[in-house]
Amino acid sequence: MDSFAANRPMIVANAEGHHLIDTDGRRYLDAVSSLWVTTLGHRVPELDDAIVQQLAKGAHSTMLGNGNQVVIELSEALAKVVPVDRPHFLYASDGASAVEQALKMAFQYWANVGEPAHSKFLAFRGAYHGDTIGALSVGDDGFGADIFNALRFDVLRAPAFDDPECFDRAIALVEQHAHQLAAVIIEPSVQAAAGMQLCDLDGLRRFGAACKANGVLLICDEIATGFGRTGELFASTTCGLEPDLLCLGKGLTGGYLPMSVTAASDRIFQAFIGPDLGTTTFYHGHSYGGNALAAAVALRHLELIEAWDVLANVRERSLEFEQLLHDRIDANPAVKEIRLRGLMGGIELAPPIPGLRWGRKVAAAATDRGVFLRPIGDTVILMPPLTLTSEEVHEIVHALSAAIDEVASD
Ligand SMILES: Cc1ncc(COP(=O)(O)O)c(C=O)c1O
Incomplete structure (x- = not known):
């Protein structure tokens, strides 16, 4: 200040x-899209209208054990375009929350399938995944993260994208630590907060294949790259990545309202099926997760990206x-x-x-x-x-x- x-x-x-x-x-x-969120501009009549129309139907209802029509419609529309196998969606409000959800889901996945030794995360130097403690842990040091070292959990580190050895080293780490990894987390294609560091797309493709071959869960953080910024709807697609967990935020609502989402593959989802309030239950949810106004504008936004x-x-x-x-x-x-x-x-x-x-x-x-x-x-x-x-x-x-x-x- x-x-x-x-x-x-x-x-x-x-x-x-x-x-x-x-x-x-x-x-x-x-020219910074209001911190990387605005996609089609401000006061787009179609997006304004989507919110006004939803307002007449109700701004918000809890998704905790219940549903909301427009959120289901949005999920159905997203399911058609995200590079995730038979996806299921858990909504939150900010990018960091979507990352926290993904980390917790990956961690609990292994507990649920009876392999709790898979408890470590592999992340990249230069990475930024948000400011909450879990997201700070997988993010790189610097920019104030170090102050919280006593609270950040330990992760395995691959080099940053500006290191030409980055993916060779990352693949070696995957092969060596597959038995103890809960997941790897990566910003596909561009490490945005590292100052737009671009990765070698072929290396990324090989890295994705190595994760698959070694049974290691892949979390793609497309909070910055998602919804068209790289010229593809999702950057994962460019390198044939099929993440087990995909984090989206920022441009999801065209920059109108705070909404984020974690898309989980069916493999992840199935591991959480079990008795009500049982050991496989995912005890996680945010008050405004699946906000109806945000869902209405996100749905219209997705349609406009294609129509325009x-x-x-x-x-x-x-x-x-x-x-x-x-x-x-x-x-x-x-x-x-x-x-x-x-x-x-x-x-x-x-x-x-x-x-x-x-x-x-x-x-x-x-x-x-x-x-x-x-x-x-x-x-x-x-x-x-x-x-x-x-x-x-x-x-x-x-x-x-x-x-x-x-x-x-x-
Ligand atoms: C790749 C990436 N992940 C996560 C986040 C955190 O998102 P939020 O600021 O909405 O919590 C950001 C924000 O810049 C980001 O660029």
Whole structure:
């Protein structure tokens, strides 16, 4: 909070399409999709309407041992598209909660099938899975996680995606520790909070196959990559991964309402079948899990992604970004590396000495130019809405390029 005012925070009064409007009436292109959640834009009439219509039917009813029509409809729609075998869904509100559910399900799965020795998790360096204690445990150190070391449980660690040996080492760990692993957890394709680190897709494919061959459960955390960000509806599909547990959040509702979900394969689900309140029962649930308003907007959102051919737009805009970033920014000595997959981008800056806070300064300078950006350390994140236009691609790169020049020449 010490530097809150110095970071020149934007106080949003309204949002419209791809723009945020602050209390002084200034407009900003929301090039981080309001922390990676907005997909089709703000105040999309079809999405607004889905919520209004559901409001007339009831905003929420408990899913604890009961159901709600629109949540069932959403589950049926998701079942057709998620890369999970005969999926079953448990809803929560935030990404971290979806991860906690997945970790607990994987752990209890082995207890339920009578093999409790499978109690360890394998995770990757550079990973981020959320801020609750279980999610922090499988996430990497740094960014304040270490403070909670006494509370974080021990995990096996494969190298981060920027290590070319990453998947060879991860496969060796899977083979060596299969007998004690509850599951492995991975952000498929892109480690987002690590500054958009891209993985070798062939390595990931081999890693998925190794998990399968060794009977190790695979948890894919697609909270950031899901719903089209990489140019596929789900990044797991790109590498033929078929997770036992899939975590979704963020873009699930198009960025409208907090909803997340853990999809479990039928293999997992069947292990929990047993007497009421028995030893195989999954004693877990969140008050707002399966919120009806969120489900209504999520369902409409899924329909619109297909109807508007949003994935085609992601791929086209991604190619434009690639070209433009290459032409305008790549050769700038203030830039160390450009990483882009679909509409998930990271521009890693190259400050001459550490501690200059270039990331923050470049993001602020771009925001001054009407393009709202946020950094992670010295990597400026590009995560625009999926319905971005060609003109907006130019606008973002133009503002970013000018912002980098301004900060580097200071
Ligand atoms: C891959 C991944 N997993 C989990 C989370 C946590 O989601 P939430 O902030 O909704 O708890 C994030 C958030 O950035 C994420 O990128």
